[in-house]
Amino acid sequence: MRYLYKSIATVFITVLLLSALNSSAGNKDRSGQAGASELLINPWARSSGWGGVNTANAMGLEATYSNVAGVAFTNKTELMFAYTRWFEGSGINISAFGFSQKVGSLGVIGMTIFSMGFGEIERTTVNQPEGGIGTYSPKLMNIGLFYSRAFSNSIYGGVCVKIISESTDDITGTGVAIDAGIQYVTGKTDNIRFGISLKNIGPTMKFSGDGLSFRNTVNGYQATVEQRSADFELPSLLNIGASYDFKFTNHRLTIAGNFRANAFTKDEYTLGLEYAFKTYLMLRSSYTYEDGMFSKNNRTTAYLGPAAGITIQAPLNKKGSAFSIDYSYRFSKPYKGTHTIGARINL
Numbered sequence: 001m002r003y004l005y006k007s008i009a010t011v012f013i014t015v016l017l018l019s020a021l022n023s024s025a026g027n028k029d030r031s032g033q034a035g036a037s038e039l040l041i042n043p044w045a046r047s048s049g050w051g052g053v054n055t056a057n058a059m060g061l062e063a064t065y066s067n068v069a070g071v072a073f074t075n076k077t078e079l080m081f082a083y084t085r086w087f088e089g090s091g092i093n094i095s096a097f098g099f100s101q102k103v104g105s106l107g108v109i110g111m112t113i114f115s116m117g118f119g120e121i122e123r124t125t126v127n128q129p130e131g132g133i134g135t136y137s138p139k140l141m142n143i144g145l146f147y148s149r150a151f152s153n154s155i156y157g158g159v160c161v162k163i164i165s166e167s168t169d170d171i172t173g174t175g176v177a178i179d180a181g182i183q184y185v186t187g188k189t190d191n192i193r194f195g196i197s198l199k200n201i202g203p204t205m206k207f208s209g210d211g212l213s214f215r216n217t218v219n220g221y222q223a224t225v226e227q228r229s230a231d232f233e234l235p236s237l238l239n240i241g242a243s244y245d246f247k248f249t250n251h252r253l254t255i256a257g258n259f260r261a262n263a264f265t266k267d268e269y270t271l272g273l274e275y276a277f278k279t280y281l282m283l284r285s286s287y288t289y290e291d292g293m294f295s296k297n298n299r300t301t302a303y304l305g306p307a308a309g310i311t312i313q314a315p316l317n318k319k320g321s322a323f324s325i326d327y328s329y330r331f332s333k334p335y336k337g338t339h340t341i342g343a344r345i346n347l
Contacts, residue, residue, distance in 0.1 A: 034264035035232035036164055036175060038116050038140045039200045042066075043082050043096035045342035049309015049328025051286030053258040053272035055241030056183060056195035061100045061344070064112050064144060067181035067197040067239065068158035072148035074100045074108045075320055075346060082326075082342035087302065087335035091119045096342075098144075106150045108158075116140040141165045146179075156183045162200075164234075170211035177202035177234050191245035198238050204231040236263045252276040266290040266300060279322065282311040304331040322346045 042048040046062045055067045061078045063070025077100070084094035093116075100110030118138050122131035142165070148158030160179040166172070181197030207229040216225045243256035253275055260268040272286030285308040292298030293305065309328035316322055323345050330338040 032264070033233065034235040035173075035205055036166065036177075036200075036234050038114070038166075039142065039162070039164070039177065040235050040237070040265075041084075041086070041094065041114075041116075043084055043094050043114055043340070044080070045082055045309060045326035045328045045340040046282075046284075046311060048084075048330060048338075048340050049286075049307055049326070050256070050272045050274060050284045051258075051270045051288045051307040051330075052239075052260075053241065053256045053270040053286050054243065055181075055197055055239040055258050056193040057241075057243040057245075057254065057256060058183075058195070060346070061098050061110065061112075063148075063158075064098060064110075064146060064160060067183060067195045067241075068146050068160045068179050069148055069156045069181040069183040069195065069197070071100055071108050071110065071146060071158055072106075072150045072156040072183075074102055074110075074148075076102050077347040078110075079345045079347075080342060081344075082340055084338060084340040086116075086338050087332055088337055088339060089335045093117050093119075100146075108148045110146055112142075112144040112146070114140075114142040114144075136169050138166070138168050144179075154185050156185070157181065162202075164205065166205075166207075168211065171207050171209040173205050173207040173229075175202060175205035175234065181239075187245075189245070189247055191247060193243045193245075195241045196239065198236070200234045200236045202234050204233050206231045233264070235265070237261060250278050266292070279313055279315070282313070284309045284311075302332045302335060304333055306331045320346065 042052055042065045044062050044065055047054055047058060047066050052066055058066040058070035059073035061071060061080045080098045082096040086092045086094055095115045098110060098112035100108050102108050120135040120137055123134045123136050124131045142162050144160050144162045146158060146160035150156050158181055162177045164175040164177060177200045179199045183193060183195045186192045212229060213224050213226040215222060238261040239258060241256060241258035243254055246253040256272045258270045268288050268290045270286055270288040272284065274282060274284040276282045287305050289305060290301060293301060307328065307330040311324055311326045313322050313324035326342040328340045332338060
């Protein structure tokens with residue numbers, strides 16, 4: 001049976017790599033051609049404080065962003081909330097909620113909800129560029145449904161289907177995307193981990209609604225003419241990561257690395273460190289590099305590279321239940337960085 005699971009994992013990795021060759025070419029000439037860019041935002045405090053470097057060792061509900069395979073490490077039931085002030089000063093806020101539930105002895109199912117708000121924006125027209133005619137508020141929401149499973153003591157895999165919704169008062173766009181990932185654990189104390197995940201694979205999206213129509217004269221008559229929106233692709237990407245744990249009596253130090261191949265933006269390289277005192281306190285930091293980020297003329301990201309975070313966790317009983325508070329900060333310029341705070345309950 002073990003050989004069967006390893007064969008399944010090998011086929012799965014091969015499929016991911018072949019898909020990545022087609023969808024994650026990393027061609028800078030395609031920059032700006034994808035939509036639904038909110039799929040690239042990490043709403044969770046633990047993994048964002050680590051710069052998303054934990055493709056190989058993300059565990060529990062937090063893994064839904066980095067590598068859905070890690071959700072298979074959920075012990076029983078997990079609930080998580082997070083709130084993000086994205087690029088402090090921009091007025092953009094993100095709320096996220098998720099839960100996961102173990103089914104049987106090996107599988108885990110669950111759902112996540114991502115909601116991004118932009119506040120009230122002044123409505124303007126060509127004839128009234130100063131506004132004064134009301135406001136509107138765009139809404140972005142993603143709902144993820146996932147299943148993860150432990151195929152053996154070393155191999156874990158998972159799949160997530162995301163429903164994408166982008167809308168204003170009179171224009172809407174909907175789509176579907178799939179994430180898939182796998183993790184491999186080895187070493188005498190399970191301290192060596194490898195991971196690969198493919199994200200945001202799906203059909204193109206387009207907008208529709210009354211906001212794309214206008215009044216015009218056709219053959220001498222006033223008529224409502226509807227414009228057709230162009231299709232746009234999803235921002236697919238491939239993550240490949242590895243991590244190593246240095247374990248001591250009451251302490252752990254983890255070093256991790258990750259390569260992200262973006263189909264529509266520049267590729268990213270991330271290194272991260274995490275220190276843990278038992279399960280009570282965790283400190284983490286990371287640095288992400290992409291080509292041209294030190295040049296004012298060639299920069300295509302607002303992030304400066306560093307990120308940091310902290311977790312404080314309190315046990316609730318002797319069975320492993322715990323409550324934790326997470327915080328992360330990502331440095332950026334312009335704006336004043338991105339703050340994320342979250343709460344997690346393991347039952």
